[in-house]
Amino acid sequence: MNNKKFNLISIWVITGTLAVLTGLLLIFFIAFSGSLSSPHDDVTYGKYYVLITDNPGSSFWQSVYSSALEEAKEKDAYVEMIAENLSGDYAMTDLMEMAIAARADGIIVTAGEADGMTELIEKAYKAGIPVITLLNDNTNSERLSFVGVGNYNLGKEYGKLIIDMANFREFAGETIDVTVLLDAGSEDSGQNVLAAAIQEAIEKDIPDAVGRHKPIAISLEAVDASNNFSVEESVRKLFVSGKENIPDIIVCLNENDTNSVYQAVVDYNEVGRVNILGYYDSDAILKGIERDVIRATLSIDTGQLGRYCIDALTEYYETGNTSQYFTADSYVIDKTNVGEYRKGEQHDQ
């Protein structure tokens, strides 16, 4: 009897185990099928914008892009740096053509004043594609808006920094040589405005400054940015042409120049003698400030840059028109506030 009961129980136990095993198999199968046929239910967007810049991999442009993308997604649009999709390097004009052919709903481009770019903006305009120029304007074109920093104000800032340095630092030569690095290729009016603003700031200062600091000589140096390594080569040239020719203050107007000059100063053992005024607040540049190699840098609110572009396009599609100019904030970072700035940055993240 006992044996019989035991047998009955074990039959149920075994049957139960079988059922559980089969159930497990089915569950696993369903899970497996699910993992196989995971459909790409991606979010779809109403508008497709293209962001075209030189040097899209730099952290400056990545920062601009990410804020633009964030803003665009909120506005039911997607913004893309098409250069990143493609194998091979394309000039901005090629990328512009592609964007036009691909019927983007908006193109954001660091245009510059070149004629080819003006034509392409014209072409886009004819194709009904609004173009926003970013940082480097193309004033003669049919661009919708320009989003940038106030180059005049920026130049003033640099000028003030140069005078501060002239007042408080020792310089070896008769005059304080200031070299402003400009992009040789881009016929960007912004650069010229900026350089002019620096010049103006220093000249205006002279009456007060007489007898207080050595005379300041400003020279403009064109940096060849036409290919990948030319920037670095151009910068090195400054350092190899003899010690007496190395400027006391180097003003860089983009992230790439800043990085190259920073490295060159370290390599040629000119730390302390050559003062760098940088551009942008990448991690490397902030480190340079902390190590006292870069005197100061101008940080531009990349978030604002990105957002303004999308806002301009959105406003255009909503109202048919938008402002011609958007100006992003900029501020100076030097040794006194770099720690605070980093903390704020970490806090933002």
Place this chain on the structure above:
Amino acid sequence: MINKIKGLPLRIKMTGISLAVNMLVFIINIVLLVAMNRMSDRIDTVYKANLQLNEISAAIKDVQDSMTEYLDTKTSDSLEDYYRSAQSFAEMTEVLGDEITDSRLGRMERSVKNMSAAYLDEVGQTVDAKRGRNVEKYRTRYEEATRLYGYINNYIYSLNNERFMDNTESYREMLTAFRRFELFGNLIMGAVIFTTALLILNLTSNLMRPLRSLAGMADEVAKGNFEISTVPAESDDEIGVVTRAFNKMVASVQDYIEKIRQSAENERILKEKELMMETHLKDAQLKYLQAQINPHFLFNTLNAGAQLAMMEGADRTYEYVQVMSEFFRYNVKKGSRTVTIGEELELVDNYIYILNVRFSGDIHYEKDIDASLTDVEMPSMILQPIVENCVNHGIREMLGEGKIKMSVYALDDTACIRIEDNGAGMDEETVERLRNGRPASDEKKDSNGIGMDNVYARLKLFAGTDDCFSIESDGPGKGSRFTIYLDIKGSRYR
């Protein structure tokens, strides 16, 4: 439910088990197969996209080539080629996705689609310009189209690359998932096979258990042991039927054996009784014959004596000899048979008469007889030895008048014969000895040789019980009482 299953025939049970197990394995196989199919389908779709892009790439090349060919030669063949290839290219790009999504692949696909449209437009204008002989226009259009062609090719190439990478990634993931599934499936399959084997073992042993116990019981029976408990019939299937039949068979064999044993026992008891009776009778007869060597000679002699006494006119002598002759004849005549109480009483009368002649009327014999009981049967030679015992041990040596009283009366269905004397009586020890059937040591002399032990034994054999005879005495000098109890009914219908 269980009972219902138990009632099913064995073959259905067995079929059911094997069907269930096979079904289970079948289901698991199906599941595994379906999973594998899905896997291969998925792999198909993964590479279909690449294939599609390659086709588009080939198609756009056709368009470009045929256009270039037309621009070069302006043949109608090449124009036809161009139209055909442009048509097929347009159809191919038509199916590409048109949505702006989070997926880079999707966006690139859309760009390819749009650029293709732009390219076709450009190519169309180029061909139109060529046909219209607008050399300037078709050259610029051609350049434009060629540039677009390059862009599209690059886009397709990049997209293909991207897609391939994506596919490779998902293929790897899929492969991992599939390996995991395979392992898991195998594990479960193994576990299922194992538990299924257990289940079958269990079920079949459940089915076979009654059969085994039945075989064990049959072995026991074969060894001659019928004292086995019944095998429990757990189910209503074929085995249950066999089990019940076996139980019935064992039970009836047991019954039969018991009956045979009982009747053998009865026969043995009967035979034993008969044998004992015969033995005692033989004993009595032997003793009698020893005493009266030739009764016929004695009767004849006594008869001759009696006739002589009659001729001489000695009437009392005649009567005496006559009685004595009858007394002895009774012994010869009735010795071996059952007799009636009446016949026995007559013998006692004769004996008393003889004794009274011998001892000059010393013995006073009284009778109180229920006449209706004289036909009741009893063994012969019972009362006379008792009376003789009373005379010899009770009243012969007493000083006063010796009395013997014989009473026959009914007590319910029992006929009682009581013989009392007022003689010497007996002490407790003697009574006890007589009750146990052991005679006194000096008994043999002066008697017809039948002792009390013999009487008692024959009475017991006749009645079939020990309670047929009692001996009582109130003590030495106070007389004795012998009582015989006979079953009236049994005797009358014997």
